[in-house]
Amino acid sequence: MTIGHHLDNATLLQYASGELDEAFIIVVAAHIAMCDACRQAAHGAEEIGGGLLADSDTADLSAGAFEQLMQKLDQDPSEQASATRPQKMDAASDVPAPLVRHIGPRLDAIRWKTVAPGVRKHDIKKASPAGSSLYLLHIAPGMAVPEHGHGGAELTLVLSGTYSDAFGAFSRGDIADLDEYVEHQPFVEGEIPCICLVATEAPTRFKGIINRLFQPFIGI
């Protein structure tokens, strides 16, 4: 798979440092599952965490902290985890691994809700209902989503089909990493619908007023 659109380096650092919220971590992880280059880059960003940890200040541990840990290990002598993969991957799955537990292994089994002519949506349940929203969009061929800005950052990962906007064509595995200042007008080319995974930052109240003006168009 040739992936032409990758994660912004600032987003990679947020992923590695652990400051993204759940919806964004899932979209980044789904892209990383498909993109070798960004997976390597994420490991590079994690190496920064290692460097800072090794160079960190220290805080004294309570006396006997190590003995306490060894005691716990002795009381619960669970085996060390093995180095082999615990479960077999579903070869027929067209859903990246970090997304399977949320939407199941197949895109053609998703239940959609029509939100506008030619635009269907599937809200994804997260472990925590708070924070950014996470959903799938199913956009029919020939459809253009009206030009819109965002109340906050937005990550869009294409899972099937192709859409185009001012930034180019986006196909399976490509990710659009947009901040709140960007406006775009995605258009679905070709004969097949485009299915995207989207994380949208919860808009602040002030931005929400502007955002709501666009909501009737796309229901997002």
Add this chain to the structure above:
Amino acid sequence: MQAVLLVENLKNDVAPVSLAQEHILLVASISSSQDRTAFNDLFRFYGPRIKSIMLKSGASHDLAEDLVQIVMMTVWRKAKQFAPERGSAAAWIFTIARNARIDHLRRGTSQPYLDIDELEITSDEPNGEDNAIAAQRAEIVAAALKKIPADQREIIEQAYMESISQSEIAKKLNVPLGTVKSRMRLAYAKLKDSLEDLK
């Protein structure tokens, strides 16, 4: 077996060994022979550092102590899954601490990170060459971190060590969010360049 030999070399001072190399060998020794002395060495180095970053991230004293126990327990349990082709021992332990911080301090979930780890698991035994490259990567990043400008280092430290979001960092430093992002990109680009020189 190889790991044991390397540890023997280490003890006999056959060759000078960097901290990054030493830590990789300690993990290898925990993995191959449940070596509690090696685990104690690793605990003495990382325990107080993990506690420090948990305190900086807003944990109470008691929670920070508990998180050290949780992180080091995971290090022991998952030692066999340490893969030097992904990074150094310090980077691996950082990711375990990061995940514990998300799960127990931020009330989030580290599951997507675990899903990626699982994707990458291979049954190959780590070999000496992978270990050497991983140690070199850690040394290159440590050297590069010393060279990046103070304003970039400050932002990176707040993100990694205190887990403050980019918009919160912007507010705290009273600079636009775009400035925080561009300093992050600059810092990362430098580190990435030095890592690519290794390939």
